[in-house]
Amino acid sequence: xxxxxxxxxxxxxxxxxxxxxxxxxxxxxxxxxxxxxxxxxxxxxxxxxxxxxxxxxxxxxxxxxxxxxxxxxxxxxxxxxxxxxxxxxxxxxxxxxxxxxxxxxxxxxxxxxxxxxxxxxxxxxxxxxxxxxx
Numbered sequence: 001x002x003x004x005x006x007x008x009x010x011x012x013x014x015x016x017x018x019x020x021x022x023x024x025x026x027x028x029x030x031x032x033x034x035x036x037x038x039x040x041x042x043x044x045x046x047x048x049x050x051x052x053x054x055x056x057x058x059x060x061x062x063x064x065x066x067x068x069x070x071x072x073x074x075x076x077x078x079x080x081x082x083x084x085x086x087x088x089x090x091x092x093x094x095x096x097x098x099x100x101x102x103x104x105x106x107x108x109x110x111x112x113x114x115x116x117x118x119x120x121x122x123x124x125x126x127x128x129x130x131x132x133x134x
Contacts, residue, residue, distance in 0.1 A: 020095050027098035028090055034105035035068040042109060043068075061119045071115070072108075074122040076100040 043063040062068060073081035073089055076097055086092045093101065107113045 024093070024095040024098050027095070027102040028093055031072065031093075031098065031101040031105055032090060034102070034109065035072060036065045039068045039105065039108060040065050061116050067119075068105075068108075071118050071122045072101050072104050074125055075104055075118050078125075080122075080125045 040063055043060045062071065069089075070081070073085065077084040081089055085097070104113070108115055108118075
């Protein structure tokens with residue numbers, strides 16, 4: 001049975017709702033920290049560089065905070081985020097979306113996903129050219 005708490009003039013709020021709101025807030029806070037601070041810092045450091053199979057130095061294709069936010073949100077929505085989530089996105093993420101955004105940020109930071117592929121998919125959903133072929 002779920003416990004119910006009441007404030008003087010507030011409607012009943014269950015403990016499970018409080019827990020979900022808290023978890024959602026923490027996941028959003030983590031997503032914002034990754035996209036505003038951690039990932040941009042990594043993008044400009046040696047951490048984001050690696051050597052590919054052709055022995056070439058590979059760097060991350062994006063460096064700015066808003067680009068990381070675009071890529072993460074587009075990826076979790078599998079579309080341009082603004083077609084799925086009302087703006088401002090971080091205030092309107094569901095618990096599931098916030099969890100997914102946080103998890104994807106962690107995978108990007110640990111090089112467990114290809115950021116170039118995610119960036120190109122994001123551009124495709126926005127009908128923008130992903131790369132130039134010369």
